[in-house]
Amino acid sequence: MRLEIGEILIKDIEFGDSSYVKDNVLHVNKKELEDLILEDDHIKAIDIEIAKPGEKTRITPVKDVIEPRVKVSGGSIFPGIIGKVDTVGQGRTHVLKGAAIVTCGKIVGFQEGIVDMSGPGADYTPFSKLMNLCIVIHPKEGLQQHEYEHSARMAGLKAATYIGETAREIEPDNLKVFETKPMFEQASLYPELPKVGYVYMLQTQGLLHDTYVYGVDGKKIVPTILYPTEIMDGAILSGNCVSACDKNTTYHHLNNPIIESLYARDGKDINFMGVIITNENVFLADKERSSNWASKLAEYMGLDGVIISQEGFGNPDTDLIMNCKKIEDKGIKTVIVTDEYAGRDGMSQSLADADEKADAVVTGGNANELIVLPPMDRLIGFLDYVDKIAGGFQGSLREDGSIEAEIQVITGATNELGFNKLSAEEY
Numbered sequence: 001m002r003l004e005i006g007e008i009l010i011k012d013i014e015f016g017d018s019s020y021v022k023d024n025v026l027h028v029n030k031k032e033l034e035d036l037i038l039e040d041d042h043i044k045a046i047d048i049e050i051a052k053p054g055e056k057t058r059i060t061p062v063k064d065v066i067e068p069r070v071k072v073s074g075g076s077i078f079p080g081i082i083g084k085v086d087t088v089g090q091g092r093t094h095v096l097k098g099a100a101i102v103t104c105g106k107i108v109g110f111q112e113g114i115v116d117m118s119g120p121g122a123d124y125t126p127f128s129k130l131m132n133l134c135i136v137i138h139p140k141e142g143l144q145q146h147e148y149e150h151s152a153r154m155a156g157l158k159a160a161t162y163i164g165e166t167a168r169e170i171e172p173d174n175l176k177v178f179e180t181k182p183m184f185e186q187a188s189l190y191p192e193l194p195k196v197g198y199v200y201m202l203q204t205q206g207l208l209h210d211t212y213v214y215g216v217d218g219k220k221i222v223p224t225i226l227y228p229t230e231i232m233d234g235a236i237l238s239g240n241c242v243s244a245c246d247k248n249t250t251y252h253h254l255n256n257p258i259i260e261s262l263y264a265r266d267g268k269d270i271n272f273m274g275v276i277i278t279n280e281n282v283f284l285a286d287k288e289r290s291s292n293w294a295s296k297l298a299e300y301m302g303l304d305g306v307i308i309s310q311e312g313f314g315n316p317d318t319d320l321i322m323n324c325k326k327i328e329d330k331g332i333k334t335v336i337v338t339d340e341y342a343g344r345d346g347m348s349q350s351l352a353d354a355d356e357k358a359d360a361v362v363t364g365g366n367a368n369e370l371i372v373l374p375p376m377d378r379l380i381g382f383l384d385y386v387d388k389i390a391g392g393f394q395g396s397l398r399e400d401g402s403i404e405a406e407i408q409v410i411t412g413a414t415n416e417l418g419f420n421k422l423s424a425e426e427y
Contacts, residue, residue, distance in 0.1 A: 006172030061112030080215020089230035113244020113411035295326035375401030
């Protein structure tokens with residue numbers, strides 16, 4: 001598949017009488033967008049606000065982050081949920097690069113997150129660098145959490161689609177092309193290079209821990225092979241409420257840095273063969289089944305090496321190590337990408353599971369590290385759950401408006417795709 005991504009660079013956002021992009025400024029008709037979202041009768045009201053990099057603004061509780069985009073050719077946007085169940089990953093897609101839709105709501109409370117647009121917290125999240133159109137969603141009384149999540153998810157996707165349409169007829173500032181051939185053809189392109197694949201673990205533990213593949217809840221699938229361009233083009237969408245620090249938002253799926261890095265090396269020192277998606281399960285039998293399939297597919301593709309990334313921590317660590325061990329047993333080298341929950345002093349066991357074959361590891365950082373977030377001049381959302389967010393504790397929210405908590409509370413802080421700024425120092 002061959003995908004062209006046209007990037008329209010967004011340097012500012014303003015509200016106006018109509019929605020359009022001119023001179024790299026996104027203009028948004030607030031009333032029109034509000035009316036679109038309020039078509040959902042589960043939603044009582046919404047607040048739409050703009051947050052820009054460098055402002056003393058705090059956004060919480062953050063549910064999802066989505067990049068606005070439009071399919072110009074080769075399928076429909078967000079297939080299986082907004083668009084038809086078309087196969088994406090081909091044709092041309094225009095992206096409003098530098099802009100994002102941020103959805104907020106008290107869905108679960110302890111599993112949403114914080115985005116600070118300035119201060120020390122801003123350094124831990126990529127979303128502080130974006131022009132954010134924030135949608136705070138107020139549900140009708142008595143709405144169940146799963147109904148609230150669905151409404152919030154659809155609100156974000158509708159907004160991203162509406163805003164994305166402004167880019168349809170614009171000549172992109174940058175045009176990037178990504179292509180993967182059918183399996184045997186791809187293998188023959190660079191026969192002298194090691195064949196490398198990517199095992200992409202999706203959070204699918206149920207009870208608001210869901211990820212969607214072409215509109216299907218990922219816990220209902222068995223592992224399968226996707227073209228990398230399908231993922232870059234909206235085949236996988238976030239629907240989960242998990243710890244903010246290592247959650248893969250929809251923005252992460254659309255801009256997966258592992259996939260982009262593998263493409264950058266394709267034909268140079270590796271042959272990037274494609275992506276195996278697999279789910280993270282609750283029951284042992286399901287974990288065994290999915291890891292068996294993932295390792296079988298890696299062998300079937302004739303891979304020499306595999307990168308494995310996970311989403312979440314604790315229970316999914318078992319899926320991660322199972323995938324690693326079984327793929328290694330096939331004679332295929334692995335590198336796993338994870339984060340750590342090693343205690344505030346860094347002295348505790350980092351993962352809930354381990355194996356001697358997992359000897360090549362990339363870490364996104366220790367989520368238990370403490371940070372103090374200073375007071376902000378402006379709040380988008382609510383502070384009700386700061387003490388309850390995973391990584392917070394009784395007294396995290398101080399009287400002066402500052403917050404002492406683990407970096408676990410920050411959306412994307414220890415992301416297990418490497419979509420962050422944390423790194424290691426050698427002493």
